[in-house]
Amino acid sequence: MAIRNIRQYGDSVLEKRCKEVTEMTPRTIDLINDMIETMYEGNGVGLAACQVGILKRIVVIDTTGEDLHILINPRIVEQSGEQTGSEGCLSLPGKSGIVTRPNYVKCVALNEKMEPIELEGTELLARAICHELDHLDGHMYVEKVQGELSEVSYDEDGEEA
Numbered sequence: 142m143a144i145r146n147i148r149q150y151g152d153s154v155l156e157k158r159c160k161e162v163t164e165m166t167p168r169t170i171d172l173i174n175d176m177i178e179t180m181y182e183g184n185g186v187g188l189a190a191c192q193v194g195i196l197k198r199i200v201v202i203d204t205t206g207e208d209l210h211i212l213i214n215p216r217i218v219e220q221s222g223e224q225t226g227s228e229g230c231l232s233l234p235g236k237s238g239i240v241t242r243p244n245y246v247k248c249v250a251l252n253e254k255m256e257p258i259e260l261e262g263t264e265l266l267a268r269a270i271c272h273e274l275d276h277l278d279g280h281m282y283v284e285k286v287q288g289e290l291s292e293v294s295y296d297e298d299g300e301e302a
């Protein structure tokens with residue numbers, strides 16, 4: 142596994158639509174493992190393949206540190222409610238903004254064995270699913286921010302203060 146370079150806001154790869162994954166290959170398994178490592182190393186709760194420069198419909202999400210989800214070709218099939226809160230992105234470090242998202246979403250996807258799975262989430266998990274799926278269509282949360290982006294301050298351990 143390896144840490145990959147995270148593409149930063151303004152990079153045109155983040156504005157492109159990612160392509161469906163049609164078969165699982167050793168290269169794609171390597172990509173998924175690298176995405177997981179890169180997400181954890183960056184203290185992120187999710188990462189989309191385009192953020193490491195690969196235009197495939199793959200996201201990894203872990204909102205608690207012990208709840209890893211690998212979603213291939215994910216699609217939201219149900220959503221309800223509303224939540225408004227702070228959001229950030231590994232492609233725009235040091236910034237956050239207020240975004241309104243559904244409070245509940247259900248998505249269907251494939252896992253790393255290309256088997257169909259469902260994932261339901263509320264609150265932060267619902268937010269992460271929406272945020273990451275937007276990346277697959279070339280969208281970033283900054284397009285949805287209410288008001289201005291804020292600076293995030295970090296303490297000496299690099300955690301959000």
Ligand code: NI
Binds near residue numbers: 229230232272273276
């Ligand atoms: Ni992001």
